[in-house]
Amino acid sequence: MGGRPLGRGRGLQVLPRLFRHLLLPLRIRMSDLAGTYPGMQERTRRPAVVLLLMLLALLAVGAIYGRDFWQSRVQAGEGYTFVADIDRWRRTGRERAVRARFDFSLGPQLQDLPLEIGDWQGADVPQTNIEVLILLEPEQYVYRRYRRSDGKYVWLSIIGSRQAKSFHSPQICYTADGWKTEVASEPIPLQEGEIYGLRLAAEKDHWKHVVLYFYLYPDYLRDANSGTVLFKVTAPLEGSLEETLAVEKAFIREFFESARQ
Template sequence: MLNRSTLTAGAVALLLLMGLAAVYLPQLLPAWGGTPTLVASDELTYITDLDFWQRTPRERAVVAAAHFDLQHDLNNVPLTVGDWRGVNEPETNQEVLILLEPEQYIQRLYTDSAGRYLWLSMVGGRSSQPFHAPDICYDADGWQYELGSHATRLDEGGEIYGLWLYGKKQFPDQVAPTEHVVYYFYLFPDAQRNQADGIVLFKLTSARYGTLEETLALHEEFVRTLFRKAGDPAELAHNAGA
């Protein structure tokens, strides 16, 4: 028969298990394929999407490792992330800045220990003028290209989506064509997505390393150094009101 001591010990053990679950279960869910929990108090939480004009089914809430909003200087995004080391390469074509009139325009060249490179462009503005799809420029410059979308799985759970462009152009002085792979998405400071609050374009550009899929995997690796976890924006709004 169960006595009072046995019942008391069982109750204590149950409370301990519940406490451990509360502490460790949120960390284990991503590893088990569960959805990470996002709350309004998460620092550096943004909304990301494929388009800045309208919401798409690929809209996600994402927790970043740095500030990606116009209330902060985008120059403060780290130059060293994972295996990547970056240097600032300011835009030298003043016509670009005159045409786009961005509030912030950051251009960097990152390289890894294998010698591969990625250009990171961050363009911030409070209107639609600074933003346009990269294929507009590639088309105007005579490139042949393909377009698509791609998901990036984040280390702490969830995924965000970006658009990719694979472009090729044969220049007169080159034996083989030049090839570019571009991966980009837009960031908003909150779910309201008001242009006046600012939009940031996050864009990566590189040569093709191996196949297109292998190159996009390289871009994913870089993205994961700056973005931790993602989830449904509706969940974030629900938790904010809780």
């Protein structure tokens, strides 16, 4: 009535003071709470930290499985690509993605691997040890002898299965039969990159064998339901260990082209 109306300029001057007046009690109340409950801010921060850690863990798991899923699918479009490793029970630092010339996925096509490959001529060898097949129960089993034109020869053993009991270290068989054995990791150079196998040197009386073997998986996920394939090459020791290994590696290169981490 006797007061002056709020004009435009007057309102702009009053509004900041009005907001300060409204916010002041809020600041006082928050400061009072912080003073009354010193641990309140810490307790308020703790759930946020836990939530952040959980989110980071989920992102890490997603990155791992995303990489496995993505790489397994992307590589599949480039040919016969598998994951090779020296251990059946755990992933090792020797794991490699390897490109093969043939399909080594678990299936009947394993029986169709060529008998003539490069400078090698192969022949199927009948499995006379039926007990091995009964105990291992492999879904696919290939056992052949390949001879090179210079007279060098190797045995190729391929076991494919979804069961863990179908696979065990060849060292177990040799040791159980009285052989002395030594095992080590062995690089196998390819046209590009390299894969790794386990090298087994076995000796009994006048017999000496050199074995190179590794496991093949369809992708990085290593799902047991997708199957695992054991690729094993055995040769009699002729000359030095390095010379025998060179023969085996040359044979393996007929099947596998390149590898990468």
